Amino acid sequence: MAKVLTARDENYSQWYNDLVIKADMAENSAVRGCMVIKPYGYSIWEKMQAALDQMFKDTGHVNAYFPLFIPKSFFSKEADHVEGFAKECAVVTHYRLRTSEKGGIEVDPDAKLEEELIVRPTSETIIWNTYRNWIQSYRDLPILVNQWANVVRWEMRTRLFLRTAEFLWQEGHTAHATAQEAMAEARQMLEVYATFAQEWMAMPVIKGSKTPTERFAGALDTFSIEALMQDGKALQAGTSHFLGQNFAKAFDVRFTNKQGVMEHVWASSWGVSTRLMGALVMTHSDDDGLVLPPRLAPFQVVIVPIYKNDEQMEQSRAYASELRARLAKAGFRVKLDDRDTHKPGWKFAQYELQGVPIRLAAGPRDIEAQTVELARRDTREKQSLPIEKLEAVVAEMLEAIQKNLFDKALARTQANTTRVDSYQEFKELLDSKGGFFLAHWDGTAETEKRIKDETKATIRCIPFDAPDEPGQCMVTGQPSPRRVLIARAY
RNA sequence: CGGGGUGUAGCGCAGCCCGGUUAGCGCAUCUGCUUUGGGAGCAGAGGGUCGUAGGUUCGAAUCCUGCCACCCCGACCA
Structure with missing residues (x-):
């Protein structure tokens, strides 16, 4: 088979770049440092979002949305926080364009903003400014809000998914009556991230506290999950923060407790980003392409019909179509690729590149024998399967793949x-x-x-x-x- | 922001040193035929302001100058 990827041991970062692009996950855009997440990549992100969102809801959180723009003055209210982000903020200074005398358009100098706006690198400030109006009494607490959003951090050097100037993420921002509660929240959400990483991404992680120097700007304590990539480098896959009363004090968010005493509110925040996509790639994939855990794969099974002529084409398509219907009915995410514009060998290679966990191929020999060829992506094993066992074997194999990926990654992490x-x-x-x-x-x-x-x-x-x-x-x-x-x- | 490099067809590149027909190759695209159980073969076709602005010259992808963009290595970062 023709190799379209650089081998991992030849040049790991080149392999990563090749893979993300060739698997059709994302590409670089016309905007420096910003990527286009392509439908296949976005579909994986949607799977991640759906799983995480449900876990957030199950732990009592609700979603909301706060503005993209943050008044510059908000940033200066928390000293550590502003220092942490000042060097990588995009700033909106004007609100209008005009036609240039030389043709084209230019920024209208008369349309300068009274107060410049920061494109959010994170939303603590705008959210805590808002929470001030939401909180008067202990009866208003806790506030358990999450938002799914984009943020901008003007990075010098960027890499698809791992570090981009704009990225997608979720940020949870919670307000509590006591330090203990806020701390428990931060710890709980780290557990949620660890569970997601291990059970959905099949990626083992180490949970722990950051040292003071590695802490989030403005936090009293930062927790993270750390995963080990195949090249021996660590990747921080999720973080949660105990913010103490720092933001409550900066934005004067106080409440009257049960004893009738005014107190500042206690806070936590927590987030994971599209960086998880990079972690997913670097945890399981091989020199032939992406390897996806079944729980996050856009398609868990792909079916490729095989034929030599028009008559066989119709027969194989009909046969494959039946298999597709059976698997869909059994609840699997399944795709039938019956395009006549690409040959089977090309499709095999393409779906391996895209990490589809199970591939089925069905042609005249299978129709004759009432079988289907089943190939699993992680081990490369192939077998001929009597179709009456289809649903049972697929179900079993998807679970086996999910487990195998985790076990292999865990063994690798432990060995290293x-x-x-x-x-x-x-x-x-x-x-x-x-x-x-x-x-x-x-x-x-x-x-x-x-x-x-x-x-x-x-x-x-x-x-x-x-x-x-x-x-x-x-x-x-x-x-x-x-x-x-x-x-x-x- | 410091150091290095590259801009030529959708993508990857050659040509530049040593200026001179119609700018070339691979992949991709399109058409036709044969193919289809591991990235098909043959034949044909289309596609270029050679990053950009100026200069030198009878003549510039090629030489000179400015500008722009991107990539790699550092410092910073989820």
């Missing part, structure tokens, strides 16, 4: 997680093997910075499940209560 006790050993293994490292750290920002400057690796998180294990910092020898997760990251 190394406990190290010396800084020298860490540096050597980081270059030769990569992956996650569990090491002792003295808890200081200085040591953290030194590791980052010298190795480009960062402390990804302090894992929740790290056991108490007193030791000595691998860099300074100072005491450390437990190991932290370190890796080079996207």
Whole structure:
């Protein structure tokens, strides 16, 4: 088969770029740093959205929508927050164009905005400014709102899905009467993300707390799920934040508690973005293309009819069409590709590139024997299946694929997680093997910075499940209560 | 923003150093015939302001200057 992708071990990032484009997920647009998400890619994103949205609803959240534009003054109200985002904000300064004397159009200098508007890089400020009007009493709490939206962060260097100037995401913003409640919310939503990553994306993750330097701008505590990609680099797949009373104080959001005392509200926020698409690609796919977990695949099964002439074409199409109807009726997402404009071999390769979990092929031999050829994407196994077993085998196999993908990714993550006790050993293994490292750290920002400057690796998180294990910092020898997760990251 | 590179058909490239017929190749597209169980073959066809503006020259894709765009490597980041 003709290779259309760069092999992973030849050039991993080239492989990723090729794959996203060849699988028809997304492409670069006329706007620098912004991508076009194509229908196939968007369909995967819709599957993610649907699953997450249901999980949000199941945990008591409701959706709302806040403006794309944020008055500049809002940003300056929370010092850490403004500093965190100032360098990557797009700003709207004018509201009108006019015809230029030289032909074409130009910005009308007379249409300058009184107050410039920031295109949201995140919505804490506009939302907390709004919450002020919604909250007077403890009876108004909690507020559990999520929004699905686009945000803009003017990045220097971009990559499809992994880092784009504009991206799609959801951001949850909650308001609570107590710190405990807000913290519990942040922790709960991280669990939701971990469950989604593992059960839907088949992507194992490590849950933990960020160090103070890696914290979200304006948060008191940031939690994340970290996944290990096939090239040995970590990817932060979701975050939640305990915001304390920072935004409530900045926007003067207070409530009267049960004792009749005025208090500032406690907050959390949490989000995942289209970056999950990149994580999905880099977790399971191979040199022949995308490999999708069945629960997120736009099509779980694709059927390709085989024929040599018009008569056979009609027969194979009818046969395949029946199979399609049976599978659809059984509740599977199934596509019949009976186009006569492409040959079977081309279709096989294309659907492998697009990661369809199961492919069925049916031709004269199958009609004769009442069978169908079934091929599974993850293991490349093929078998001839009597059609009476179709629904049962497909159901079983989709579950097997979903499980196999997770098991393989988990085994890979575990095999590439190394406990190290010396800084020298860490540096050597980081270059030769990569992956996650569990090491002792003295808890200081200085040591953290030194590791980052010298190795480009960062402390990804302090894992929740790290056991108490007193030791000595691998860099300074100072005491450390437990190991932290370190890796080079996207 | 620093360093490097590239702009030629929808995509990928050659041609440029050393200026000179009608700018070429692969893939893709279109037509016809043969094909169709792993990315088909043959024959034919269409498609170009050579990034852009100026300059040098009898003559510029080719030489010179400015500008623009994009890519790669750094610093920053979900």
